[in-house]
Amino acid sequence: MASYETGDVVLTAVEKCFGDSSVVKGIDLTIRKGEFFSLLGPSGCGKTTTLRMIAGLEEPTSGSISIRGERMNGVPINKRPTNLVFQKLALFPHLNVWDNVAFGLKLKRVPEAEIRTRVGEMLDMVRLSGFESRSIASLSGGQQQRVAIARAVVNKPAVLLLDEPLGALDLKLQTHLQEELRRIQRELAMTFVYVTHNQTEAMAMSDRIGVMNAGQLEQVGAAADLYLRPQTEFVAGFVGQTNLIGGKVTAIGETTISIEAFGLTFDAVRRSAVETGQAVTFSLRPEQIRIAQAGGAGIQLPLVDATFFGATATYRLQVPGGTIVAQTQGDLQMLAPGQTVSVSWPPEAVVLLTGGQS
Amino acid sequence: MTGGKALGTFRSFYVPAMLVGPATLIVLIPFIASLVVLGVYSVGFYPGGAGFDLGVWKTFLSDSYSWTVIFTSIRLAVIVTFFCLLIGYPVACALVRLDSMLMSIIAYTVIFSPLLMSVVVRSYGWLLLLSDSGFLNSLLGAWPLNLGPYRLIYNEIGVIIALVHILLPFAVLPLITVLLQQPQQLREAAADLGASPFAIFWKVTFPLSLPGVIVAAEIVFALAVSAFVTPAVLGGGRVLNLSRLVYENIGNIEWGLAAVQALILLIAAVGVLLILERFNRRTFGEKS
């Protein structure tokens, strides 16, 4: 299928300032050809700005952007092999649904018959057949959003840029369109750059995810990488729930290291260079923590409270100077708050956060 | 329940009525009163008139000279409207895109300051500029062009030039309003879909600004078709439009004739406005 060797969209030290405020602070990123790449990050972190720079709607203050090996700085928007699904939709109010979707194809002077089939198929895909001659103002928010997706996708650009395209949709439509987008992306081997602040969506759809925070790219990797091997506190906390624990390295062994925190000792797999006495932060995912009746293997900790969710249950455990959260499959023995339980975790679950600052 | 309903009625009827009421009264009462007077005068009932008589209408409408004057009025107004839009549109586009505060202030002053000056003053100003020995002709007549002098006053050309200048702000204002309302993102979206700046203009900017173009045309046309001072000064009595005839006939105490001409002027203006409005509705009615 798609070759993952070539960089399709390459950002080199890209920065963007608006006046005095620096919004994107030096991004280096290689998006591969035919890849479904998501930019994930909280509101205001610079996702839209980054996407707009790739589309050509903003010029980077410094750094360079290239697409398919061609430097894009200074190339006007209409000459770039990209199409953008705008976060604010930006549909043409004076055109009906059909003419909105056909806009790009008409400009490219695609033959009339081909326009008819492509626009028809596209409206079918976004489940808007029958809405062809409706005016934009008469559509619901979700319908408008689907027109915006169709208007960009129908052009089959080399690189499709999507800015939170599924925000206003209900869960069922969201799932449907996620599948459809994924299908189109695979079939046409398009490169997708998909912006979202929804980590579940990003993990479900993407080949790789870039996690952004405050104008910086914190970590790039496949969903599992980010989840199992986060490098920064921000990534660990943003991609799923976690316990972030600060401690000190007390011993370095052949394959493991020991970290002391809360007066407890946490063993971790040795992955990066650390020194004895170094202050470190690590992540311990709640569902990696095993809980058993008191007296079992592991350390004994008092249970602060327990919340039962059906399929899962969440426990807060008392440690000196704080609590840690554990999550288990629901159908465990009924543990009551106040009780002492045995707690353990495998060394792989303790992930040292070595990258970044925060 | 009933309280809410009463409040609803109050909100939906009395509040708007009180808001627009004073303005409506000020505009409507003199308008209707003068219409009634005109109507009554035009059929023979005026001081010194002979009582009911449709003769004036008949004489005026069967006289080919009257029709020449009617068409002159309309032609002048159409030409002036056309040039105001043609010149005003790029001006409005430029004003909307200015992002330097200083430049905006200068540009707005240049374009709108004429509104602060009397029409009489401006018309005489143009008379000086356009006369045979005026500024423009001396410029054209000087080396290396050595052209002219061209006759630019006491004919339609002078009237048109001066009216376009005087009415330009009335075209620019509604155009600015409608262009400012256009979200920048729409042009971005068009560009993203492959539109050149030229295509963006013709496929997005211009069609979306049409309601403003129509409003501008309506205002300029209504003012131009009924203009009196400028055609009088720059036409020097050789450019006869309806307002001019009305004025002359009032001077001659021909009340009946003046009333007929004034009514025809009104009908011409309202007719054109109705046509434009209809076009506006048909193009944008169901969408906005």
Ligand SMILES: Nc1ncnc2c1ncn2[C@@H]1O[C@H](COP(=O)(O)OP(=O)(O)OP(=O)(O)O)[C@@H](O)[C@H]1O
């Ligand atoms: N044209 C602009 N002028 C000034 N500041 C801007 C401009 N565009 C964006 N910003 C600022 O840049 C920061 C990042 O904005 P951006 O739209 O890229 O965020 P985002 O990650 O897309 O957020 P969201 O998820 O809320 O859409 C914000 O603080 C925003 O206020």
Ligand SMILES: [Mg+2]
């Ligand atoms: Mg955004």
